[in-house]
Amino acid sequence: MASEERILVSVRLRPVNAREAERGDGSDWECTSTTTLMFRGNIPERAMFPASYTYDRVFNPKCSTRQVYEEGAKQVALSVLSGINSSIFAYGQTSSGKTYTMVGITERSMSDIYDYIDKHPEREFVLKFSAMEIYNEAVRDLLRPDATQLRLLDDPEKGTVVEKLTEETLKDKGHLLELLAVCEAQRQIGETSMNEASSRSHQILRLTIESSAKQFMGRGNSSTLLACVNFVDLAGSERASQTQSAGMRLKEGSHINRSLLTLGKVIRQLSKGRNGHIPYRDSKLTRILQSSLGGNARTAIICTMSPAHCHIEQSRNTLLFANCAKNVVTDAKVNVVMSDKVLVKHLQREIARLENELKFHGSAYTSNHADALREKDELIKQLHFIIKPYNDLLNDILIGFLLTGSTK
Template sequence: MQMKNALLHVEHERRYLHNKLQELKGNIRVYCRIRPPSPGVHPQQLAEIEYPADDNDVDESLCQAISISKELPSSEYLQGQTQARNKTSYTFKFDKVFGPSHQNSQVFDELSQLVQSALDGFNVCVFAYGQTGSGKTWTMSHPGDGMIPLTIHKIFDDISDLKQNGWEYSVEGQFLEIYNETIIDLLANGSGDTKYDIKHDDINGKTTISNLRTIRLNSAQEALMLFNKSALNRSTASTNSNERSSRSHSIFVLNIKGFNAKIGTSCEGCLNLVDLAGSERLNNSQAKGDRLKETQYINKSLSCLGDVIYSLGQPKNNHVPYRNSKLTYLLKHSLGGNSKTLMFVNISPAATNFNESLNSFRFATKVGNTKRGSGIRK
């Protein structure tokens, strides 16, 4: 009994310290990532973007600044925010800025600690935001080293390591998309007539979706095979912004349950890995017909996401408009409460995308300015 109590104390202390570290970094944090230029693009076709050097010695307690500038016509010169060399500049600060030379594996180093939070019983939401073609899917789903494949490998590696401490885990996966405010099960083989209802357990901070297929995952290889196969079902279409544009929000859900018989404790966390549909202004995409309808749904749901996160930073009695979109309603318990939220804002370096990049920076700043209270594991 004395040994059991000692182990229980050590385990609780470890989880407490890990959670405190995550709170210090921010229960809501924003990382900016600049996509490398496309092959063959002339330097004059790139926006002027200044960001921190790729330095491993950067103080993690400080935000990092990034600025974006463009030349002004002489008629607009006096209207610019910065009257220097006939250009206008905008500066933003985020928790971390990754330049074009950063690899996915380096980006994942920052995310990996939140995977541990999910194993410890917290709800975690990771999502990539940005205009069409800014590198969101590359960041989240690139085979081998995207955030989702690397997360899957880490989860099962950590589960294997934790067995020696008496932990036994079960992992269940779900994969869905939200297309035009309609939930589509990417794991299902049936017709599209199935109705999916989102249900919340507000006491325990859990969310379920009726009729959504759930698969028990026993290994990283099994999970990756399932993810890669199902990802091919995602709704895509051609727009003027990108020849193969994601037209839906895809959400890969991992429900993780752990039990330790040695110390008589259990935990349950949910990890939502979200590749958002590309944000784009209608005058840029020139969408028509079905593409116009899709773009309107996408932009509305992204706006709702920003409103929800902003509301979370207001006084506790403030209304949080989760129900304004299927996306925010589904993610209710992974955005609010004691959850951890990480946003990647993906930026294209092309000068033609200056205004879209500016909109992405502003959205990300709105998210980053939201602060939430300390987390308490349930």
């Protein structure tokens, strides 16, 4: 059953960096509480924006990434273990600390997920990992060395899917860390006047988790949970005059700003309700993340910003985005897979267990032995009940084939 809740929105204010300090560009912002951010600079004449902003959580420059994760992302990220889709976004201008924040959140989330798995041996987990980037409006697989552009397809059940996107089944945590390193090496970065290693693409890391009880608990209690968590590091919004971009960097910035503009439009429309047209299809970013934006997912957005006076306009735009995002309602639900395939797997496993028990007890006829036999017979009946429709269908196909052959 779906439950309505709003996107969890946090703002992280980074410290003044070396370049800003060299210019004597001090901080214009102050975190007056854990939920309130105040503008302390001189407001330009006729400027129509508030001096105070309130969000679910505000992190001052002294807050660690661990604290940002614990209070602004952890609960949402770990929802995936309960079968609920989730997404964590980092949004903000270039050089505001998005990638730094997302790397820390991703690593801590992955670590906590594996800790949870280790503490729940009664369940069987299958983890799959995929990664992509959107660079100049082209989708690329970060787990493949080539730069082949991938198409987006519309699936009636899954929504927008990326065609031929690699999905690696994880062996262990070490395997995941290796793949994360591959993604980091593959991602498009470039130097601008504001950032020596600016992310020039949107990156989406996706972890899909399927879990089921190892022991058969009856037909009604043997469902499988299936959900995914997205870690989204958006490229930074920027002004060409500030980044002094030209040539390829200018083209990249143009694509980045257009896709972020579409994201802003989608968020603004959703903040007003779901009536009217929502332009998901206007960019590949919003198409891919449609379910995370007001759909079947729990979502957390961490907006990162610079405190420097020279970035006041970009900081204000970031906060306006955050203001809209905190009003967006999502419909997250537990995703339960109840397939015959899963039931057959459970029943076969239980029959094998009972056969081992019978062998262990030997030929001695005990009450436990009799109970095990009865339980095995019941499981076999259930297995036959599930398999029978498939056998009937196969027989019909064979009979039809034979009849067709005999008339030739």
